[in-house]
Amino acid sequence: MLRDMLRIRVAEEEIANRYSQQKMRCPVHLSIGQEAVAVGVSHALQDGDQIVSTHRCHAHYLAKGGNLTAMLAELLGKETGCCGGRGGSMHLFDLAAGVLLSLPIVGASIPVGVGAALAFQQEQKPNVAVIYLGDASLEEGVYHESANFAALKKLPVIFVCENNLYSVYTALKDRQPSRVLTDLGSAHGLHAVHLDGNDVRAVNDAAAIAVNRARSGDGPSFLLADTYRWREHCGPNYDNTLGYRTVAEFEHWRARDPIAVLQRELLSLGDVTERDIEAMLAGFRSEVEAAFSAAEAAPMPNPVTVARGIYA
């Protein structure tokens, strides 16, 4: 899991580094600081399981095995992007990897994930669908409609809510009353668990239980994972100077960097060495470098194709 988190971190930091070159001409929503959720969940999944994601989809996509070059090419608007350049960073998907889709409208992918689970149930497949959602999407009615149906039909689906405390610049407390947030899961009859979203093992343990429940026909779960977005809502920069959140809060969460937390643990256990980590990082840096080179070398989509494929 450390590997996967490091790989995502390296990829996203490189995106941030290069963003000012203005070659990636689309909005980007980085997951830096939130990698443990995607990785912890993905490690509980199997081939054939599906995930759906949101505007902030890079980590989910990569953790599930989405093609790195196709993702970067999509950000660069290239023909070889996963959407052939048509979607941009908020539409990542990878059919081979089980990344069904990502959607930029808050809440929109939630029912789609439930629909994937319905398909599994109808086809009596042993698979599970995972829905990544942000804390703000709990405010959207469509979450509740989806949760109700998932519970009603005992669908093999897991709602993974990443509570990073903000919707853009608006704090959770300015959008939702103060009460136990997991109640929004259990009120619908979902198996609801609250966990530390920066602890990849905790995430993985909870996900494994939820996956197991889903595969055994025990129905859907709701995992509430507390975490924190380090950079600005949209774009490559830090924005703590804006004043919508305090530097103290940011530092509190950065001290709980999910990667550092795991590294410390593994180092102290002797499961990895500093050198291993350096080697991993170096490996990922060159992988990302190579992926960027490939993506940048790829052609832009041919404008004559722009009107193709409106209908199947």
Next chain:
Amino acid sequence: MLRDMLRIRVAEEEIANRYSQQKMRCPVHLSIGQEAVAVGVSHALQDGDQIVSTHRCHAHYLAKGGNLTAMLAELLGKETGCCGGRGGSMHLFDLAAGVLLSLPIVGASIPVGVGAALAFQQEQKPNVAVIYLGDASLEEGVYHESANFAALKKLPVIFVCENNLYSVYTALKDRQPSRVLTDLGSAHGLHAVHLDGNDVRAVNDAAAIAVNRARSGDGPSFLLADTYRWREHCGPNYDNTLGYRTVAEFEHWRARDPIAVLQRELLSLGDVTERDIEAMLAGFRSEVEAAFSAAEAAPMPNPVTVARGIYA
């Protein structure tokens, strides 16, 4: 409260009796059997308080003091109807009585009621808004969006959910998972209470508490009132032969007729006599008769006015 329930019962039974005359040419959704909720709640309200209702709005409208003749005239499509014949039975409102509106789209009036409460709060008025909703509207996302905002802003609003176990012909258990239904209120931070919706005193007591909380700035409540619709979903007839519900279930609930329950109690306490009740009934029968006559005597709207009033 007995008076009000009897009056509503008499009015609705007369609508049912006359419906086959085909003069009321619009869908009607009768509340017969559910009168205790509307009456119990209304008796906790004051002038200036507002209610919003659904397709099944007759009882709510009458209990809050809505004009009977204007209601019947609306069902008859007359110029003197509360909507001048434009709305029909699902659009009842009475500004003087504090019936803000009724809407035929499931869930649609819920946020409107919250909006009325927001207006009270913004204007620092001591009033309360009541939202009547059916069990099915809890499935609509808009309920949840509305409840979240009401709780966030501690608005003076009460969600009164009449759980009559059905949405048209579909049972609650086929639409929602089995779990505690009031959790859908408390998960949003609403003060949630479960009560016998056929016990008008219980309704009134709970409503009084909720109203008091709302007026004192303690925020919104959710009252879940169990009750039962006697007749078909839409129209004047009984439909137990259709098989979507059992005769036993119907008889169980009819034995718990909210009016009979209260009558028995008041009779045994000596608070009313059989003769009082007969007199009330007779009075309401002639009131309803007179209202029907007035409504039937009223002119149809003039067709040349049909395009007027699209814009204020």
Next chain:
Amino acid sequence: MPEARVITAGAAIREALDLALDKHPESYVMGEGVADPGGIFGTTTGLVEKYGASRVVEMPVAENGLTGIAIGSALMGRRPIMTHQRVDFALLCLEQLFNTAAKSHYVTNGAHRVPMTVRLIIGRGWGQGPQHSQSLETLFAYIPGLKVVMPSTPADFKGLLLGAIADDNPVIFLEHRWLHYVKGAVAEGYAAMALDGPRRIHDGRDVTIVASSYMTLEARRAAVALASRGCHADVFDLRMLRPLKLDEIIASVRRTGKLVVCDTGWKILGPGAEIVAQIVEQAFDALKRAPIRLGLPDHPTPSSLALAEVYYPDSTHIIDAVAGLCDLGEGDITSARQEVLDARKGVPIDKPDPAFEGPF
């Protein structure tokens, strides 16, 4: 050739659903009321008994979420057939239909397909009022990526519904409630129709009339009355609003030089606007007179019978429009109007026209 019987469009829908469920194991029906004793005005009756609750899925009252769920299942290879009892309820699920369903194929550069049909019923009559009788076809026809079908005959109800279900795109299938009662010859067995263009339903060289859905019946009635007075209309049943194929209609206008378009919904920004605009763009020189559009006036549906009576355009309005374009004599106009009025047999405007029972 399978044999044709005379059945109602409602029965034709039910038959199509039955055949589709049988033919496409990945298909399923979902909607509020699909498995209840009403069976969506009888169009789904008996299907749950035959195919079970996992193929005929009763749903919570949650249009937006369930639309997204249907879409998700479609992306996974299922073939959902969703039903809403009124078009009006679908206003709740437009985000899913317009963003997720309509765009997935295009956005993923062809990787995703959304083989989904959405049946939407247009209410009319018996005081349905402002929020239970909207037609709203423009909303759907405006969105690239959707297909929009508006059948009028029982054979089309069956064939186009089968075609919609077999289609790998999201198809909006708009059913006018009153058309459910209309009877016509419908072939037995599975035979999906192509989701193609309009069909000529009456021949003539004097004027071109384009109608869709319910208005097709009014147009046919007008055309018959006009024909016996020497004015011959080329009448088209539009059938598909998106993609909109106007070649045949344009060819007709090139012959007639005159055009009347009859929309079932509001006239302003109705499909008629697009049709007139395209015809003007492509057959300007052939037009002898200004085309005429008919549609609902610019306000909500009033509930009262007295008001509904002046809300809905009918064959008399079509006769008037044609009369103006073709300079019919007063006598012919009066008698043609009388003929179509008589056909209605005095039935109030808030009940289905018994003379439209068919078969035609």
Next chain:
Amino acid sequence: MPEARVITAGAAIREALDLALDKHPESYVMGEGVADPGGIFGTTTGLVEKYGASRVVEMPVAENGLTGIAIGSALMGRRPIMTHQRVDFALLCLEQLFNTAAKSHYVTNGAHRVPMTVRLIIGRGWGQGPQHSQSLETLFAYIPGLKVVMPSTPADFKGLLLGAIADDNPVIFLEHRWLHYVKGAVAEGYAAMALDGPRRIHDGRDVTIVASSYMTLEARRAAVALASRGCHADVFDLRMLRPLKLDEIIASVRRTGKLVVCDTGWKILGPGAEIVAQIVEQAFDALKRAPIRLGLPDHPTPSSLALAEVYYPDSTHIIDAVAGLCDLGEGDITSARQEVLDARKGVPIDKPDPAFEGPF
């Protein structure tokens, strides 16, 4: 006369909101981000500090519910000004807008009023892609009971927004994101404009051009280039899509006999379709050539710059359309096209055109 300064349309919006909050004690602003450091692209910055959180209401991410809440408050006499950062998000609240807001006044026979403004921002550029750059004006313009405004100049942004807020009807106020940057003379102080019809922004007798929102800038640019080549266009900024008042435009077409309509959104079923249809109906004999409509092609907005480049029509397309109608010579066409291309100074199509900074 209050003095006019040159400010951006974004600043004009902010000024209008400030004045409206001050003028109408019952008004309040609500939206996701209205009280945050971004302040809806700067259009609400500072307002929460001035008027407090109960007049400038940050909201949960729940478009449908909050729209209904705004409507409910409006029925009670409040005057909400809602904002969504993209038109696309408003797809979630169409049920409330179309059923409750648009119909309440009519249905209650005039008893209810919904004095509500909904600001919707049309995204464009920087790879916004399929779900963050839809224009969708047809959806709103189709619905009786709504008013639909699409301003293009800073003065109109201010005046029409004040007019919309003061209006007792639900008004949809569609702001093209790129227009926020445009500068122009804007009078100080409170001065609400009537929500009336189009405005002529360029004089000419050769051809009539009707444009709305962002396309007005492209049309003006084209008209200027054409004028110096002897082809004089009568250019109208449509301003209001509903109610649609075409008298002046029809009078213009009666003089010019030629018409080009430029939509900001999709061409099929865009406002241009209705405009062409009405003009054909009312000025058929005056038309010398088939009108031409410009608008977005029939597919979603692609994200990639390479594809967006061929998606958006601009002044070159308008020049081409006019050239065809007015039989311009090849040389004039080429040089006019070159002139407008040069004006863009090679700035990529996914960034606002610096030459459109104004003031015009």
